[in-house]
Amino acid sequence: METKNRNKWYRQLPKMDEILAQDWTKELIHIYGRSPVISALRKGLERIREEIPGYETIEELLEALEQYQLQVQNALALTNERHFKRVHNATGVVLHTNLGRAPMSEKILSEVTQKLLGYSNLEYDLEAGKRGERYGHFAQRICAITGAEDCLVVNNNAAAVLLMLAAIGTGKEVIVSRGEQVEIGGKFRIPDIMDQSGCRRVEVGTTNKTRVEDYAEAITEDTAALLKVHTSNFKIVGFTQTVERSELVALGREKRLPVLEDLGSGVLVDLSKYGLTKEPTVQDSLKAGVDLVTFSGDKLLGGPQAGIIVGKKCYIDKLKKHPLTRAMRIDKFTAAYLETLFCYYQDLSVAECTIPVLRMLSASEEELKTRAGQLQRLLSEKLTGDDQTRWTGQLDISVVACESTAGGGSLPGETIPGYGVRIEGAGLHPEHVTECLRRETEPVILRTVDGGLLFDVRTLEDEELPGVAEQVFRALRDF
Ligand SMILES: *Cc1c(COP(=O)(O)O)cnc(C)c1O
Numbered sequence: 313m314e315t316k317n318r319n320k321w322y323r324q325l326p327k328m329d330e331i332l333a334q335d336w337t338k339e340l341i342h343i344y345g346r347s348p349v350i351s352a353l354r355k356g357l358e359r360i361r362e363e364i365p366g367y368e369t370i371e372e373l374l375e376a377l378e379q380y381q382l383q384v385q386n387a388l389a390l391t392n393e394r395h396f397k398r399v400h401n402a403t404g405v406v407l408h409t410n411l412g413r414a415p416m417s418e419k420i421l422s423e424v425t426q427k428l429l430g431y432s433n434l435e436y437d438l439e440a441g442k443r444g445e446r447y448g449h450f451a452q453r454i455c456a457i458t459g460a461e462d463c464l465v466v467n468n469n470a471a472a473v474l475l476m477l478a479a480i481g482t483g484k485e486v487i488v489s490r491g492e493q494v495e496i497g498g499k500f501r502i503p504d505i506m507d508q509s510g511c512r513r514v515e516v517g518t519t520n521k522t523r524v525e526d527y528a529e530a531i532t533e534d535t536a537a538l539l540k541v542h543t544s545n546f547k548i549v550g551f552t553q554t555v556e557r558s559e560l561v562a563l564g565r566e567k568r569l570p571v572l573e574d575l576g577s578g579v580l581v582d583l584s585k586y587g588l589t590k591e592p593t594v595q596d597s598l599k600a601g602v603d604l605v606t607f608s609g610d611k612l613l614g615g616p617q618a619g620i621i622v623g624k625k626c627y628i629d630k631l632k633k634h635p636l637t638r639a640m641r642i643d644k645f646t647a648a649y650l651e652t653l654f655c656y657y658q659d660l661s662v663a664e665c666t667i668p669v670l671r672m673l674s675a676s677e678e679e680l681k682t683r684a685g686q687l688q689r690l691l692s693e694k695l696t697g698d699d700q701t702r703w704t705g706q707l708d709i710s711v712v713a714c715e716s717t718a719g720g721g722s723l724p725g726e727t728i729p730g731y732g733v734r735i736e737g738a739g740l741h742p743e744h745v746t747e748c749l750r751r752e753t754e755p756v757i758l759r760t761v762d763g764g765l766l767f768d769v770r771t772l773e774d775e776e777l778p779g780v781a782e783q784v785f786r787a788l789r790d791f
Contacts, residue, residue: 321364321373325357336381344388352391356384400780402758404730404768406672407720409497411757413610413617414720415668416649420656424648434644449647453654457580458594460622464631465609465650466640470500472606472619473574474509477539479634480570480604480627481511484536489522490515491554492541496576496721502541511536521553524563537570538563540602542592544576545721557592561601570603570627577722578607578620580657586674588718589726594622603627609650611720614669616649618642672770673718677729683769683777684711684731690781691733695788703788707737714761716770728770735784736764748787756783 331337331353340349360376367373399411407413437444445451447465454463466472477486486506493515495501506513512534516526527538538560557573564571575597584590591612597605604627609618619640621631631637642650656666664670688711696704712734715727742760749756759766772780 318364321367321370322361324370324373324377325361326377328353328357331357336385340385340388344392348388348391349384352384352387356380356387398754400754400756400776400783401771402732402756402767402769402780404714404716404732404759404770405719406669406716406771407611407718407722408757408771409720414614416616417614417653417666417668419666420649420652423652424645427648428644432644432648434647446641446647450651450654453651453658454620454622457654457657458622459598460594460605462625462628463620463622464628464637465621465642465646466619466637467642467646468617469574469576469578469606469608469619470496470505471636471640472621473502474505475619475631475634475636475640476572476604476606476621477506477509477511477537478636479631480572481509481536484511485514485530485532485534486511486537486539486572487514487516487527487530487535488539488541489517489526489555491517491519491522491548491552492539492543494541494543494545496545502574506539520548520551522555523553524555524559527555527560528563528567531567531569535567535569537572540571540573542574542576545724547724557597557600557602564603565601570624571601572604573597573602573606575605575607577611577613577720578605578609579612579722581612581660581663581670583612583673583723588673588728589723591722598622604631609646612669612673612718612722613653614667615653616646618646618650668773673728675730675770677731680731680769681711683772683774684733684767686774687767687769687772687777687780688733690777691735691784694781694785695735703737703740707735707740709733709735712766714766714768716768730768730770732766732768732770734761734764734766740765740788745784745787748790749783752783752786754779754783756780 337349337353360380363376364373401408401411433444435444435446451463455461466475488502488506493503503513514530516522516530540557540560560571575592575594577591578594579591580594582590582593594605594607602623604621604623606619606621607613609615609620621628653667656663664674688709691709695707695709710733712732714730714732716730717723717727742763742765745765746758746760749758759768767780
């Protein structure tokens with residue numbers, strides 16, 4: 313009797329062609345395409361079919377069928393969800409390695425998008441009507457700004473250092489200070505890269521002191537180059553001595569050896585203009601006479617991931633001919649972005665408003681205080697305004713002074729005074745809230761300080777503030 317009933321129940325399941333004739337499935341097909349929709353419809357039906365033996369009454373089955381549409385919609389939305397998303401960075405760490413380092417510029421991106429839709433003259437010389445140079449779009453500009461004779465760009469600075477050492481030093485000795493045998497993070501260690509390049513690493517001096525004589529004494533007829541590495545992510549203090557660029561260059565000239573430098577962050581602007589410690593600029597290194605300088609595209613330069621190599625033409629030519637160059641070649645996106653980026657660098661005041669990293673580092677305290685005030689108002693309206701929530705009257709939301717950092721292994725140990733918004737209140741578990749905020753549709757990443765939430769506004773754009781307030785509201789509402 314039971315089984316017979318159930319057999320009838322199976323007949324309640326709709327046929328696929330009936331389902332596909334309905335408007336809601338047509339709409340889903342329009343959004344997701346036919347085969348993912350059919351597969352989701354089948355899976356949903358299959359699940360109901362499998363559950364039928366467990367149902368007590370036909371009402372349970374009818375209810376499952378009523379839920380069917382919603383389930384299929386949810387399943388499709390879930391499989392279609394993008395894992396890689398934009399996040400709001402409220403940490404105040406400008407070059408946050410885990411959050412994509414230098415944020416991109418909307419203005420530059422929209423220009424780049426136009427160039428990249430369809431074909432481009434990436435490697436085509438429009439005047440001559442024949443093959444052109446991938447690096448030709450920006451090489452002259454980089455040289456004009458940095459004072460270099462020539463340049464080459466590869467995928468990142470780690471690759472740039474490897475290529476430079478391989479092209480100049482394979483099978484020969486390269487001399488480096490023990491105080492500059494650094495690890496940058498992400499397993500990038502100078503000694504490992506040197507060994508991988510095929511050059512013989514000759515270490516001189518000690519961790520805290522290296523003199524130019526140490527280099528001089530280590531030079532043999534097998535020496536190919538002198539290497540300097542910017543110790544970008546740490547500071548040693550006390551009884552220390554490092555070799556000045558000019559001393560190393562003088563020694564290189566005397567012994568007819570090229571001086572190579574891994575500058576790390578590669579800033580083009582004197583940061584002391586913004587009240588920060590001056591990092592050596594690319595121009596400084598070249599002016600001092602360094603033969604080849606490498607630096608990152610997505611640190612203080614504020615561009616895409618890239619490793620930029622500038623310096624003397626004879627050495628750049630050597631690098632261009634090395635087989636590794638092809639293996640480390642940049643794509644058209646990087647080429648297009650770099651051209652536009654360096655255009656903006658021709659005028660510093662334009663660069664400061666267009667390149668997010670520079671805009672964030674150069675933001676004045678008044679500007680940050682105003683932005684913090686704006687966020688504070690938005691949060692207060694959302695959390696304690698008319699829309700009564702359990703938090704109404706329970707939270708202290710205030711503008712506070714805070715300290716941001718450059719991050720990305722630049723300006724080690726240095727903090728930059730700025731402003732933010734602090735939220736605290738009884739029953740507010742900051743660790744829990746930060747976790748909820750990470751899971752929102754527009755995740756917000758922030759710090760917790762002394763039992764409160766801190767939103768540093770240096771790394772938030774004005775347009776992001778309403779979105780941030782909305783996400784905080786949602787995270788707390790579901791508490
Ligand atoms: C960051 C850094 C690197 C690595 O640069 P990527 O662009 O991340 O590959 C190499 N050397 C120094 C000194 C750095 O600071």
